[in-house]
Amino acid sequence: MTTTTHGSFIIERRYSAAPERVFAAWADPKAKRAWFAEGEGWDIKSYELDFREGGTERSRFRVVGGNNPFPPDTEFGNETVFDEIIPNERIIFTYSMDRDGMRFSVSLASVEFSKAENGTRLVFTEHAAFFEGGDGVQMREKGWRELLAKLDAYLAQGD
Numbered sequence: 526m527t528t529t530t531h532g533s534f535i536i537e538r539r540y541s542a543a544p545e546r547v548f549a550a551w552a553d554p555k556a557k558r559a560w561f562a563e564g565e566g567w568d569i570k571s572y573e574l575d576f577r578e579g580g581t582e583r584s585r586f587r588v589v590g591g592n593n594p595f596p597p598d599t600e601f602g603n604e605t606v607f608d609e610i611i612p613n614e615r616i617i618f619t620y621s622m623d624r625d626g627m628r629f630s631v632s633l634a635s636v637e638f639s640k641a642e643n644g645t646r647l648v649f650t651e652h653a654a655f656f657e658g659g660d661g662v663q664m665r666e667k668g669w670r671e672l673l674a675k676l677d678a679y680l681a682q683g684d
Contacts, residue, residue, distance in 0.1 A: 527656065527657050528656075528657055529654050529655065529656055529657075530654075530655045530659070530661065530662075531652075531653065531654055531655070532652075532653055532655065532661065532662025532665070533650070533651065533652045533653070533662070534650075534651055534662060534665070534666040534669075535648065535649070535650045536648070536649045536650075536666065536669055536670060536673060537646065537647070537648050537649075538646075538647045538649075538673050538677070539641055539644060539645065539646055539647070540644050540645045540647060540676070540677055540680055541643055541644040541680070541681075542644055542645060542680045543640075543644065543645060544613045544614075544638040544639065544640055544645045545613050546645075546680065547638055547644075547645045547647060547676075547680065548612060548613045548614075548616075548638050550676060550679060550680060551576070551616060551636065552576045552610075552612075553576075554572075554573075554574040554576070556679065557574055557576075557582075558572050558574070559679055560672070560675040560676045560678070560679035561672060561675070561676075562584050562586065564675070565592070566588060566589060566590050566592060566593040567586045567587070567588065567589065567593075568586060568587045568588075568589045569584065569585075569586050570584075570585035570586055570587060570600070571583065571584060571585045572584045576607065576610070577607065577610065578607055578608065578609060578610050579606070579607065580606075580607050581604065581605060581606055581607070582603070582604075582605035582607070582618075582620075583602075583603065583604050583605070584602070584603045585600065585601070585602050585603075586600070586601050587599070587600045587601075588600075588601075594664075595624075599624060599625060600624070600625055600626075601622065601623065601624055602622065602623040602626075603620060603621075603622050604620060604621050604622075605618050605619070605620040606618060606619050606620070613638055614637070614638055614639075615635060615636065615637050615638070616635065616636045617633075617634070617635045617636075618633075618634055618635075619631070619632065619633050619634075620632050620634065622660075624658070627658070628656065629655065629656050629657075629658055629659040629660065630653050630654060630655045630656060630659045630660065630665070631653070631654050632651050632652065632653040632654070632665075633651070633652045633653075634649065634650065634651040634652075635648075635649070635650045636648070636649050637649075637650075647673070649669060649673065651665065651666075651669065653665060
């Protein structure tokens with residue numbers, strides 16, 4: 526019998542950049558690839574971003590070492606559909622992930638942007654279903670915290 530577990534989490538971050546700039550880092554393919562897809566320990570096989578309602582984001586990447594909990598040569602895929610986009614305010618998307626061709630999770634996520642003192646308040650919310658062998662809510666939240674920290678570093682370096 527197969528199992529499915531469910532989990533939700535919320536991450537709130539503050540960025541020193543304006544909401545328009547933080548939003549643009551999600552919308553621009555070059556910017557998003559820099560903080561979302563690239564990173565030590567990963568070989569990016571492909572990355573595409575069609576940022577519009579009904580558009581998609583697809584990536585394939587392989588473990589090559591680094592500080593990674595997965596064995597070398599494990600291949601992952603990410604397929605996203607953008608369900609709602611309100612510029613500089615909100616992005617709602619669904620996405621699935623697979624490991625070596627086997628889907629292990631499907632999620633609904635939202636990213637909300639609002640003005641805050643000296644920058645932007647970002648609230649990321651995810652509701653996920655994890656299938657047999659899935660990463661689980663704790664690892665997923667940790668992964669998003671790392672990605673949102675990479676977004677901060679990307680914004681700090683300028684365009």
